[in-house]
Amino acid sequence: MWNDLKAAAFLFSKYVTRGNKGTVVLTVLVATLAFLQINLISGIFSGALGLIYEQTKNNYVGNIVIQPGKDQWGSSEEYITQVSELKRKINAIPGIIGCSSHYTIGSVVEYDPDKTGKDIRTISWPVKSIDPKDEMQISGLHNYMLAGQYLDESDRDQIIMGREISGGYGAMLEVQSLKGVNIGDEVTVFYHNGVTRKYTLKGIYATAFPLADMTAFVTQKEMESVLGIHDRASEITIRTDDAYPEAYYIQELRKAGVELPDIRPYQDFIGLVLGLAQTFDIIKRIVLFIGLVVAGVTIFIVIFIATVSRKKQIGIMKAIGMKESIIVASYIMLSLFYAVVGIGIGLVLLEFVATPYFIAHPLLFPVGKTSLLIIRSEVATSIICMLIVSIIAGFIPSWRVSRENIIKAIWG
Amino acid sequence: MIKVTDLKKTYSGKIPVHALKGVSFEIPSGQFVAIMGPSGSGKSTLLHQLALLDDPTSGRILLDGLDVLTLTDRKRTEFRLRHLGYVFQEYALIPELNAIENAFLPLMLLGMKRKEFIRVSTELMGRVGLDNRLHHLISELSGGEQQRVAIARALVNKSKILFADEPCANLDTENKGIVLRLLRKLCNDLGQTILMVTHEPEQREFADRVLWFRDGRLVKEEYIAKDVREDAIHNGYRTDVSSD
Known part of the structure; x- marks a missing residue:
């Protein structure tokens, strides 16, 4: 042997x-290109998917979200109660950086730019409330102000909006927005509970994450006066450190006596972009399949021609007494050589050319700018697949020819 | 010793071709036998069956008493490697290997150590007059030199029987002489059994014995007189330019 x-x-x-x-040279080149194609496309989509999750975590809901559970009859409770006590328990858990409670209520926001009633623009969207100080640790909205200022705790007749509601500033959904509210302009909010309030636009923010940018915020105190309730919340968002995964902190929350049933990690809240994420995943699989077929067929053809011409x-x-297995093994080694060298060159290009290039020149996706996210396990999978395909591509033609009389x- | 009994070979097809129609003969060890006959007489087919390159339709072949047709494919491959040598009409060398690599390939397959197979094959290449061409690629050698590499490869495993299928067919007169004298020398010096297919009557004079074939049958046997053979060795295929 x-x-x-x-x-x-x-x-x-x-x-x-x-x-x-x-x-x-040409066969190695094709193997290199196939490997690069698989991992570049996969890396770009992984980068975009990673960005979606990162944006959800950093600019939208934090690491963990607590929502009201079901009541004893199975209906959803509208609010979490005794929020102050709950927040105290949450903040006492080691590794929890902070938490923020929100009220969320459906509303219609109306904007009359020239106050004549001739060009009234409306948008139907939930308005959320925040404690501006608490929220700084969760979504970091204060870092994303495009114009105006972030909310103060004492603000009562002020509102801030994401650019997808205000319009302007390169909003992606400009047509559905208020089409250009300016800082200092007045908007009217018709809350679904029948209360109507007028607010002055204090600030416009943009996180580049559409879900986060489709929200308007007022202060917690203002919302409690609108709703006529106190120390309740529609949700509590929590920021944790990165020492442990979210599942660990969810367990810690329960141990600490947070007994609400609906405690979920941020991954459950990608909402509208879930379809996008699933599409990216499908495209990655298609690209992997096509790349493997291209590499496999090329190596197969090269080995086929080599064996037929050397028949x-x-x-x-x-x-002269050479076993068929030796002949077949020599061609499998040849096809493995093409694949291994192609993979090697591809890895070098991926690590030292493509990755630095995309860091310097990120791609602009609807969810923000993204560079390559090379996931080691996916690269390893593509390498293993390419090696298996090359073994098959080397084996079949050499085995067929070596079996001949x-x-x-x-x-x- | 080669003993062939009632060997038949039929190529199937729309019209079956009976290439060998019951051939029987014996060849003692150390004999140089020329197999002659017109095209289609079955001489190459016979060589292929004896060298275990093809399966006869029926009959028996004993090589040193072993019924080789009962061997499995794997055993036949090993038998060819250990005991048989084959020289083809068209040199039949591996172009990616140089002269000595072609020659030592069977020894490598036998598992001999590198140092040893280089020594053995170098010595043999010297015996066939190519000690100064060891590392030349096949494309850099003349037809005669290529055929001598093929002979070295066929002998490097100390084969019991050397089969040569028209080994001089593509050679010029000078190289024909070189190859035939080399085969004769191997037979004389090493006691090598040689079966050579040829269609040129002059070449038979280098052999000890001639088997004449016609239409798939052995029709005549001829023994070459010693003085005729000696004359062929000294004067056959000589040109004005000395080749030795």
Whole structure:
């Protein structure tokens, strides 16, 4: 066995060193391109998917969200109660950076730019309340102000909006927005509970994450006066450190006596972009499949041509007593060589050319700017798949030719 | 010793071709036998069956008493490697290997150590007059040199029987002489059994014995007189330019 492998390796080394250099270079090039195609596209989509999750975590809901559970009759409770006590428990857990409670209520926001009633613009969207100080630790909205200022705790007749509601500032959904509310302009909010309030636009923010930018915020105190309730919340969002996964902190919350049933990690809140994420995943699989087929077929054709053009020599090798397995092994080594060198060059290009390039020139997706996210396990999967495909591509043609009758192989 | 009994080979097809129609003969060890006959007489087919490159339709082949047709494919491959040598009409070398690599390939397959197979094959390449061409690629050698590499490869495993299928067919006169004298020398010096297919009557004079074939049958046997053979060895295929 060992001796057979040595003989196969000897033949393989001669095919490479004394064979057609152009064929070697071109085949390695195709293997490299196939590997790059698989991992570049996959890396771009992984980057975009990662960005969606990061944006959800950093600019939308934090790491963990607590929402009201079901009541004893199975209906959803509208609010979490005794929020102050709950927040105290949450903040006492080691590793919790902070938490913020929100009220959320459906509303219609109306904007009359020239106050004549001739060009009234409306948008129907929930308005949320925040404690401006608490919220700084969760969504970091204060870091994303495009114009005006962030809310103060004492603000009562002020509102801030994401650019997808205010319009302008490069909003992606401009048509559905208020089409250009300016700082200092007055908007009217018709809350679904029948209360109507007028607010002055204090600030416009943009996180580049559409879900986060489709929200308007007032202060907690203002919302409590609108709703006529106190110390309640529609949701509590929590920021944790990165020492442990969200599941760990959810367990810690329950241990600490947070007994509400609906405690979920941020991944459950990608909402509208879930379809996008699933589409990215499907595209990644298609690209992997096509890349493997291209690499496999190319290597197959190269080995097929090599074995057919060397049919006579294969017949001679058998005639002098060489086992078929040695001949097949030498061609499998050749196809593995193409794949391994192609993968090697591809890895170098991926690590030292493509990744730095995309860091310097990120791609602009609807969810923000993204560069490559190379997931080691996915690269490893593509390498294993390419090696398996190359073994098959080397085996089939060489096995077919080496099975031929010696006389037929030699004389055709 | 080669013993062939009632060997038949039929190529199937719309019209079956009976290439060998019951051939029987014996060849003692150390004999140089020329197999002659017109095209289609079955001489190459016979060589292919004896060298275990093809399966006869029926009959028996004993090589040193072993019924080789009962061997499995794997055993036949090993038998060819250990005991048989084959020289083809068209050199039949591996172009990616240089001269000595072609010659030592069977020894490598036998598992001999590198140092040893280089020594053995170098010595043999010297015996066939190619000690100064060891590392030349096949494309850099003349037809005669290529055929001598093929002979070295066929002998490197100390084969019991050397089969040569028209080994001089593509060679010029000078190289024909070189190859035939080399085969004769191997037979004389090493006691090598040689079966050579040829269609050129002059070449038979280098052999000890001639088997004449016609229409798939052995029709005549001829023994070459010693003085005729000696004359062929000294004067056959000589040109004005000395080749030795």
